[in-house]
Structures are given as C-alpha cells and as structure tokens.
Amino acid sequence: MSPGAPEPGPDLAGDAHPIVPRRVAFDWEATPLHWIPDEPTATHVINVLHLLLPAGERWFVKVFKEGLPLVTDPELRRDVKGFMGQEATHSVQHAYVLDHLAQQQLPTEAYTKHVDFLFEKLLGERPPFKVPVTAQEWLRFRLSLIAAIEQFTAVLGDWVLRAETLERAGADEVMLDLLRWHGAEEVEHRSVAFDMYQHCGGSGLPRYARRVEGMVVVAPVLAWLWIWGASYLIRNDPRLGGRTRYSLRGHNRAVAKGLLPTWRELGTAIPRYFRRSYHPSQEGSLRRAVEYLAASPAARAAAGAVGRAAMS
Ligand SMILES: [Fe+2]
Ligand SMILES: [Fe+2]
Numbered sequence: 064m065s066p067g068a069p070e071p072g073p074d075l076a077g078d079a080h081p082i083v084p085r086r087v088a089f090d091w092e093a094t095p096l097h098w099i100p101d102e103p104t105a106t107h108v109i110n111v112l113h114l115l116l117p118a119g120e121r122w123f124v125k126v127f128k129e130g131l132p133l134v135t136d137p138e139l140r141r142d143v144k145g146f147m148g149q150e151a152t153h154s155v156q157h158a159y160v161l162d163h164l165a166q167q168q169l170p171t172e173a174y175t176k177h178v179d180f181l182f183e184k185l186l187g188e189r190p191p192f193k194v195p196v197t198a199q200e201w202l203r204f205r206l207s208l209i210a211a212i213e214q215f216t217a218v219l220g221d222w223v224l225r226a227e228t229l230e231r232a233g234a235d236e237v238m239l240d241l242l243r244w245h246g247a248e249e250v251e252h253r254s255v256a257f258d259m260y261q262h263c264g265g266s267g268l269p270r271y272a273r274r275v276e277g278m279v280v281v282a283p284v285l286a287w288l289w290i291w292g293a294s295y296l297i298r299n300d301p302r303l304g305g306r307t308r309y310s311l312r313g314h315n316r317a318v319a320k321g322l323l324p325t326w327r328e329l330g331t332a333i334p335r336y337f338r339r340s341y342h343p344s345q346e347g348s349l350r351r352a353v354e355y356l357a358a359s360p361a362a363r364a365a366a367g368a369v370g371r372a373a374m375s
Contacts, residue, residue, distance in 0.1 A: 080349060082145030082252045084152045087244055087361035089237050091163040096302055098235035103303055104293070104313040105232075105322035109242070111292035113160040114174055119212070120154035122182035123147075123256075126205045129188065133263045139255075146255040149248045156241060168301040174292060203264045207277030210260040211336065214278070214343060215285065217253035218332045219324065220246030221347025224355055228321030236360075244359045250352035253343045271339060278336050 099106045124147045134140045161171050185191045186208070190201050223229070223246040229239060260277075264270040294309040307313075317323045335341060356362045 080251065080353075082142050082149065082255065084145065084148030085244070085248070085356070085362045085365040086152065087156065087359075087365045089156060089159065089241050089361055091159065091237065094163065094235045094237050096164075096167045096169065096300065098238045099229065099322060100233045102232060102317060102320075102322055103297060103300060103307060104309065105317035105320075107296035107300065107309070108289070108293045108314060108317065108323055110160075110164070110296050111289050112242075113157045113164070114171055114292045114296075115178055115288060117154050117158040117161065118175065118178045118182045120150040120157075122186060123150045123209050123212075124154070125188075126186075126202070126209060127259065129202055130206060130259060130263050134259070136262065139258055139262055142252070142255045143259055146252045146259075149252055153245050153248070156245070160238075160241070169296065169299055171296075173299075174295045178288070203260075203273060204277070206256070206260040206263055207273045208281055210256040210274065211277040211281035212285070213249070213253065213256040214332055214336045214346070215281075215329070216249040217343060217346040218328060220249030220253075220352070222246075222324040222328060224250070224347075224351050226321060226324075232320070232322060240359055240361050243355050244361050247352035247355045247359070247362075250347040250349060251356070253346045257343050275337055278333060282333055 097103050097106050099109075127143055127147050131140070131143060134143055161175070164171055186205055189198075190196050196204070223242045260274065261270070264273060290309070293314075297303060297307055297309045298305060300307075314323065318325055332346075
C-alpha cells in the first residue's frame with residue numbers, strides 16, 4: 064500500500080490494547096552509512112530521529128515519573144507505566160545508532176549536546192531562569208509538550224509502517240525494523256500522553272488552552288531541530304565530504320519518491336490536534352501496528368527471549 068492510502072479495514076479497539084515494552088536488540092554491524100542507497104538526504108532526514116530521541120524519550124520518562132503519583136485511574140496508571148517502559152527502550156536503541164554513526168566517522172555530540180541542554184536543563188524538573196510558575200503549572204506545561212510531540216510520533220510511526228517505497232529503494236533491513244518496531248509502538252501508545260495530559264492538566268478552557276499552547280510550541284521547535292539536525296548530518300557526512308547541503312529541493316525530491324512523509328501528512332496533524340473534541344485514538348492504524356509487531360524480526364526475537372527466560 065502506498066503512503067497516504069486509507070487504512071485496511073476496521074481498526075482494533077485501542078482502549079483494551081495492553082501496552083508492554085519489548086526488549087529488542089539490533090545488530091548494526093552491516094548497516095551502511097547511507098542506509099537508503101544513494102539517498103543521503105532521505106537517510107539523514109530520518110536519521111534526525113536518532114539525534115533527538117535518546118534525550119527526548121529519556122525526558123518523557125522523567126516527566127511521567129513526576130506525574131505518576133497524580134494518576135488516580137488504575138487503567139491509565141497501567142498504560143503510563145507501559146508507555147514509560149516503551150519510551151525508555153526506544154531511547155536506548157536509538158542511542159546505539161549514534162554509536163554506529165560515530166564508528167562510521169560521523170560523530171554527533173556537537174549537535175546532541177544542544178538537545179541534551181534543551182531537555183535536561185531548559186525543560187528539567189524546575190523552570191529555567193527562575194521563571195515564576197508553580198510546580199503544578201510547570202508539570203502541566205511539560206505534559207502538554209509531550210502530548211503534542213506524541214501526535215507527530217504517531218503520524219510518523221504510521222507513515223513508516225506504510226512506506227513500502229523504503230523497501231523498494233533498498234533500505235537496510237535492520238534500520239527499517241528499528242523504525243517500524245518503534246513506529247508500531249508509537250501507534251500502539253498514541254493516546255497515552257494525551258490521556259495523561261488530560262488527567263493531570265486541570266479542566267475546562269485552561270486545560271484546552273494549554274494543550275493548544277503545547278502544540279504551538281512543539282511544531283515550530285521540532286521543525287527547526289529537524290532542519291538543523293539534517294543540515295548537521297549532511298554537512299558532517301564523511302562520504303559526502305562537505306559537497307552537499309541540506310535543501311528544500313532535495314527534501315522535496317525524496318518526498319516525491321515516497322522516501323519521506325509529505326508536508327500535508329505532517330501539516331494536517333496540527334489542526335486535527337487543535338479540535339476541542341480531539342482524541343488520538345484514531346491516529347494511524349493499530350491493526351497495522353500490531354501486525355507489524357507480530358512479524359518484526361527484533362520484536363519476535365525479544366518475545367522468544369522472554370519466552371525462553373520464563374521456561375528456564
Ligand atoms: Fe518512542
Ligand atoms: Fe511515544
């Protein structure tokens with residue numbers, strides 16, 4: 064199925080779906096630097112995920128740990144714990160890709176130190192620069208940011224599960240499995256950050272206004288980090304030798320080939336999120352996500368390891 068095509072058949076009931084981490088592992092030994100052959104722009108635009116997610120998802124877990132004592136609903140509590148387990152695993156697995164990039168002479172610390180500063184200092188446990196907001200309001204603001212980010216991770220997750228163009232372009236199987244295992248878990252837990260925000264974010268208009276504010280902050284900052292990250296990777300790629308620059312034209316060429324999501328797919332996620340009655344349970348296809356997780360080499364190996372450990 065091509066990207067953008069309607070999803071197959073009725074979806075699964077999202078609410079009843081258990082959210083559990085899968086202890087996956089990937090072997091990066093044979094993955095080339097340009098893991099989509101001859102497509103450095105698409106490769107590096109997707110690689111920005113590896114730059115942002117180790118610190119970003121670690122931060123999700125920290126903020127959720129702060130919020131967990133406020134969760135009184137046992138079902139949400141269970142989902143939040145599953146979400147934390149999944150995001151912690153994502154963070155670690157993407158960090159391994161950064162080690163692999165460094166081994167291929169593409170070090171990333173000069174970029175990731177800024178990402179670390181953003182999540183650890185600017186968005187840490189206390190507001191930066193002694194900004195006068197209450198602890199409750201600071202937590203609610205950060206939860207609204209996570210809910211907005213998770214809108215995009217669900218959209219991207221569903222896209223990568225549908226993007227058969229990546230196989231046709233000869234994309235590395237291990238990288239595809241990482242992206243699709245992660246994407247599938249993003250679709251699987253697409254509602255948890257939103258529900259967590261709604262639960263802890265107060266009520267009425269202030270809660271809705273802060274939700275909108277979260278997206279108003281997240282969308283431009285994410286776009287900026289992405290452009291900066293793709294530019295960094297392309298500029299520092301030893302195989303490109305500084306001869307290529309990240310450009311909108313190059314990006315759009317990759318979009319036209321189906322190697323990156325369209326601007327429309329990404330852009331329409333924003334007004335959808337602004338609807339007062341919005342809930343992410345209909346983002347993407349849970350059925351497609353669950354089907355992929357049943358077939359994913361890494362997820363199957365993790366399930367086998369868990370099964371073997373239980374039997375021994
Ligand atoms: Fe994730
Ligand atoms: Fe997520």
